[in-house]
Amino acid sequence: MRTIREVEDSDLPELIRITTEAFPGMKVVSQEDRDQMLERLIKVKKEPIVHFFAVYEGARMVGVMRCYDFTMKLHETRTLVGGLGAVAVDLRHKKERVAADMVRFYLDYYRDKGAALTALYPFRPDFYRRMGFGYGVKMNRYSFRADALPAAHGRARLDFLTADDRDELAACYDRFLERTNGLIELPPHVLDGLFTDPALRFAGYREGGRLRGYLIFRFEPVREDNFLSNNLRIRALIYDDATALAALLAFLRTQADQVERIIHETQDDTFHYLLTDPRNGSGSLLAGLWHETNTQGAGIMYRVVDTPRLFEALRDHDFGGETLALRLNLADSFLPENGGSYTLRVEKGRAALDAAGGAADVEVGMDVSEFSSLVTGAIDFARLHAYGLATLSDASYLPAVDRLFRAAHRPWCMTSF
Structure with a gap:
């Protein structure tokens, strides 16, 4: 039976083995190297924002990851953002969806903790883009x-x-x-x-x-x-x-x-x-x-995990000074409960979701990966529309929708994890 749980200190040597075999470039080869890494990880594990998780098949550890409770400045708001790092799978258990199960656990973990957004540095951008992560700024x-x-x-x-x-x-x-x-x-x-x-x-x-x-x-x-x-x-x-x-x-x-x-x-x-x-x-x-x-180089990627909570976090954000009703049709195959249709009512730049739905002036549609890049400010709506990565029910609204989502500042990240 497959389970995912936090790692005990006694399991750290096995976590080190899986990690260093997955990433031989770390050059942890001698016993002294492993002892030094163990000492570092014991210290890091005590930090309140860092959580070590592992996937177990019965008693055997087959995959590991590290989660971070970050506070990020998203436009005008400081908000909880879940970071993911050090994802590694036992060499004997590749192609068994171990990594996919870890990512799904991680997304659920931060939804449950109240985060609307997550972030990671991908070992392969295409792998995480299929899971709904969007590119940040290069x-x-x-x-x-x-x-x-x-x-x-x-x-x-x-x-x-x-x-x-x-x-x-x-x-x-x-x-x-x-x-x-x-x-x-x-x-x-x-x-x-x-x-x-x-x-x-x-x-x-x-x-x-x-x-x-x-x-x-x-x-x-x-x-x-x-x-x-x-x-x-x-x-x-x-x-x-x-x-x-x-x-x-x-x-x-x-x-x-x-x-x-x-x-x-x-x-x-x-x-x-x-x-x-x-x-x-x-x-x-x-x-x-x-x-x-x-x-x-492309690196940091973002993913919205709770769209209603995202717009609640951005309740004081100025969405371009616009006034309109917009229906967002969001596709999210990896986290279906986050997808669906949302009616966003914007009044002089202040936006709120209308739980009752109702009529909208215009509809836009996109995958959660592009939406995540858009809402963080990494790309403008007009470019997504020009690339065919976003749909618009009425082209005359393109300037207004572009202003609505256009960010004053592109998102920068100076934190490695």
Whole structure:
């Protein structure tokens, strides 16, 4: 009989075996490696937002996963979002729907906990898209010379930060989160873990005695046979305003004689506007005379698991200032209880579901995967409609429906899980 339940500490060695065999790239091979991983997992398992689950066939563990109780800024609202990570199946039990059963359990688990939305990083996007997950915003990897950054206006000095600055750093991140869409509140154990990595450097900009921005970075060798050849990789770039950002960028510019290139991975696809030379050093040309500036990758995916609860969470969100009645026909084959027809009544941008249904001005239809991308702000309705991924009963309503779902900010995620 197949069951799914939380993992006891005594089961962690078997969880480690399944995980490291599923992901050999983790390079956990020796007994010392496994002992160190066990020590880390015992600590992580004690965190209140982290839950280890496993699938059992009788007494045998055949699959494992990790669930996270995140708080995410969705437009104007902070709301519970269930994260999923470390999904692994015993090599002897592949193609037995173990992973599908875990995902279904995970979706039900967060519906029951009151979440309307879930998120994950896919090992294969197509696998999770079939289960109703929609794409988020792509990640951009920029690689540029430090002297391509803008020169400083005046001299802004940065301080190096330590664990003593933890609370100030957390407050700065929280202010940054408040101005964005999609960011996840920084879990305390993740914040504490940053200061235990000896390779990370922390630089902060203060104004009036207050930390107004900070930069987390590390140096990486370009060539193993030349210790003078290094790049600087940015881990986090957080700031209150343009002044703080300018100070942080000025600090990076001063490293031109120290590093060959700065590597910045960000969901900001307009970052190249800051650079006097945005080329990434590859020398590649695209479609004629288009210089390669960055590479991109699809990662974070979102999934709505409770549509009525979603619109309740977004009751204070401005849906484009529109006034109309819209019927949403939502297809959800993996979680059928979430699908169906919903009548959304929008009055001057404030939306509420009408449980009684009733007449609607226009009907739209789409799969839950596209709806999840749409409602988080990762894509606009007009693009989904143009791609044939959303239907509209009356084309004259396209501008209004597009405004209704258009987000002020694309959803960014800076949390790995």
